[in-house]
Amino acid sequence: MERCLHSLNVFSIASTAVPCSVEPNSPPKAFGPTPHKDRWSTNVGLRVRQAALIVLAIALSACGGGGSGENSNATKADVIYKNGAIYTVNGSQEWAESVAILKDKIVYVGNSSGSAAFESTNTKIIDLKGKMVLPGFIDGHNHAYLMAESLFWLNLTPFTSVESRQAALRDYLAKDRGIKQLRGVGWDEAESDAKAKGVLPKNLVDQAVSDIPVVIIDNSHHNFLVNSKALQMAGIDRNTPNPPGGTIERDPVTGEPNGILREFAAQNLVINALPQPDFTIEQYKATLRAWQKVAAKDGITSTFVPIHYPTESLLAAFKAMDADGELTVRFDLALWADENKGISQIPHLKSLRDKYQGENYKVDSVKIFSDGLGAPVLVWDQKVLEQTVAALDKEKFRIYTHAIGSPDFYPSNNVLNALEFAAKENGKRDSRHAITHIDWVKEEDVGRFKDLSVLAVPQPAWFGKPWYNDVTGEKTKNKNRLQGFMKAGVTVVSSSDFPSTDTFERDMYPLTGLEVGMTRLDPDKAKATDIDSAKEPWERATLQQMITSYTINGAYLIFDEQNRGSIEVGKKADLVVLDKNLFKLAPTDIGEAKVLSTIFGGKEVFRDPTFDSAVDAK
Template sequence: MKQLLQGFAVPVFKSPTFKKICLSSIAATLALSMSACSDDDDDDQTSTTQKADLIFENGTVYTVDAKHSEAEAVAVKDGKIVYVGTSAGLKDWRGDKTQVVDLNGKMLLPGFIDTHNHAYLRAESMYWVNLDTQSLDGYKQATQDFLSKHADAKQVRGVGWNLKYVLEQAESTGKSPAQLLDEIVGKDIPAVFITHGHHEVWANTRALKNAGITAQTPDPAGGFIDRDKNGQPTGILREFGAQNLVIQVLPQPDFTVDEYKNAVLSFQQDLAPQRGVTSVLVPIHYPTDSFLDAMKALDSESKLTVRYDLLQWADETRGTEQIAGFIERRAKYKGQFFKTDSIKIFGTGASSTYGSVVWDQEVLKKTVAALDKEKFRIYIHDIGPTSTYNLMLDAYEYAQQQNGQRDARHMITHVSDEAIPTIPRFLKLGVRADGHPLPKAFFDAGVALTSSSDYPVREFFPMTRIAQGVQSGIPLADMIQSHTINGAEAIFAEKETGSIEKGKAADLVIMDQNLFKVAPTALENAQVVMTVFNGKVVYDRSKVTTKNEKVTEVADGHDH
């Protein structure tokens, strides 16, 4: 009986005679023959009755397991990792139909996990006016191009305009931003454009009129209406509370189910796999059952090729009254590759000149405690200053006082240097930190943490974040961990994905070189060669050598 390396498993012999001999001598041969005598092969790494669907060999396999083990080869069967070890140990996993990928020294990692990714906003670049220019003429040309293709449009939405530039143009021309947008779009059709950061919208006169916004309209909770010296609204609305005043009265305030489906499919085809991303945490920043319906449909149609942890958005104006709806959606919207059992809270805004805290603190504390009691994981957006991080941590502490401690894995995202003084509280409360990437001090202190992108505000190629972290002094191993197993833990999926271990889903990425041999300044240039999701190759950019020595040219995708 040939004993294999990296698992001490043996082939399964099926003859009745062998089973009798094995059973009669079990005391002498227990260590080598237990799996051969058993009808349950769960503890084996190999089986002669099963052949792998996919094999990776002759590379550097960085497993990101608890010991940071390295291996040479991996075998995959039915979407699961069934073997991790030496290339020589793959012998019994090879079959006539097994796809064998010769890594040829390349690096195999767990699929990357992005714990702050607005994947649904892919729809904006597909269905809205792209305003990635910095001139009023450029904005007008892009808008007119859009209208020429959508002659029956009842509204115009756009993304990417520059707030500073528009305010400068308004000041220099003596016109309000709304009037400038009227000249671009016209006065007969409502237009609402949003910045890349999504904290400000620019509305024209028609959009303001439809929303009934006048000098007498008060600032909504957590939002701000820009006004001129006479108190008249200028057309700039900051933060979601104010933005929603004009958005909710548009003829089409949200994307349709089909538009969201197309956007997710585009995200999966054109973006995520090229970046090696196999799981994303998606903080939704407005109410959208259309998106959730789209995700449910795609999951039922077996079209999801990324794992999605979707965070329902909490309205700062509704406090605890909205929790019943969250519970209903959590039960309704879940599937094989998506779930909605977490809540996104918009804790602070970007408009510091108007005030940064969005929620009333007492309402926040009671809402966080009530959500925690219902076993929701809570994810709070906070960009500082330091005082606001303490306010968010106060809410988490209040929840623990009310409900007791549990494995909640609550998080704060956008964590910056201004949060460093609060590190002891992160540790004491067990709150996880997420950043793009986080300050080195959080790694040094041992805070539970993840690295993420905040796509589409930032490019979400994980190597960008990894390179930035390493160049700031964070060990490469820690940066990789923050994008893999730490991300899996953050979304309660560490038993399923996040590391290369037997029994876990085969969510994998091949990098074109061993990252540990790359200079920190060159890390961002490392390329994704192949991405595997749940055992299926969803992206293959390189020429790969198969078991038959055939080389297949795979169409190149978008670069990072």
């Protein structure tokens, strides 16, 4: 289909009138998932409004409007975008030239001549001059709050030697001798650096700062490097056992902790002993403001945010910003489930869910880690996992689970077993449980995703990285599945997992994910002539599929497909304007396309200085 679109006149498609039987608010049948029947049948008010819009759309179409819209005699738009290549992600009306917005809603989608009926003396007219418009992007896995690390901690990633990192630690301390702890991010090579120096990892830090606790998290966010003072404050010594789901690395000779703590169970031993275990509410508010600027520049208007640790300060920041009208992204939040607490933590999780609900944020999910990173070890006891998942499902939580795996280790299978157990215990419902990362999934489990209605949430931008280049032969068939999920009818939601790599800025940009999902090549190096050299070419997706995974499928993930994810009358006006029509680009060039404007709820939250549009405010 993509090849055909290159040869078609986009505007001849856009000028075709919308069939009168189309429901303006229905999710695109050809692209997105089908909502649960009860969600439609019980919403009488929405059905009545849809029926009224259909009648009005018929009337408008009969008058030659060439699009769908509300009654133009009563509805005048605040803003009209016209003369664009608008890809709607609506299977009943894929392309349009114009979209009209009143307040935070879309009131017209169709050709440019038809939008004239929605003009008034106060309507702002924006001439897109052929530029592309898509629904606002939805990132299905983004730790927005972790931008606090780069704002308030020492970033060691730019430094390349032990000496330069130690100097950075000393300089940071010298600037504020009164600090009671030092937090940092990015010394990913600590273990290899220590080995080369013939010392323990903690000694590398001790040589720079020894009198206050120093805690440095690597870019994967699965490993801590700490100094001796931090271990002492946490009471961690040679006799401290590994907590379930975590590892305290030790000196092989003495058995003493060497300063490396793996996974959140072990990390929390130190975090809970720090003078300031968490960021403050004000620090989180500053973080979310900064992150929203990056999201707007990237064209992201909604996101799913799994929280890594117990933090009510973050939730309080969301609540305060939402009350003050500061949120310019729609946030769906997942609370962290402690693998050591099982079902005993559920009353607390319920209380947090009840307390934190707002206009542009909500808590409805729980994040579970089935494995960590690297070692093929399950974080949860399987029986406890199944009992906890079933209990959470019974309380109507969506369970969102981390499962990476390795060539001979498939934690997604354990997660599916737990979700299957929950379905047997509680019956099936519109749960939209999801598994993220899914680097390694067995063939026989792909169909189980579909059978259990489990969403797959990969990070397509990672598919071009060399992490698994040493894996060859039959095992590669289980690696980084994408098209295989799509062909099996599994709903795929693309995401970035910001900021879990040292290239997190590039990886968060949705157009990077679009490109690499199609090419499976390094987006910084690949050329059009390299396309046939991709590994696992059978897993490459089409452009339509990738756009769907970043829009309507993302809206489905956050239970908001009736309001977002496609450009349709009655939906929220969340849009992104691009400088180029992606359907006219080589796949390897898509990541270089530029966001010119981002609109959230009808308001422009980002505009690139180069966006040259003819604006006529009458």
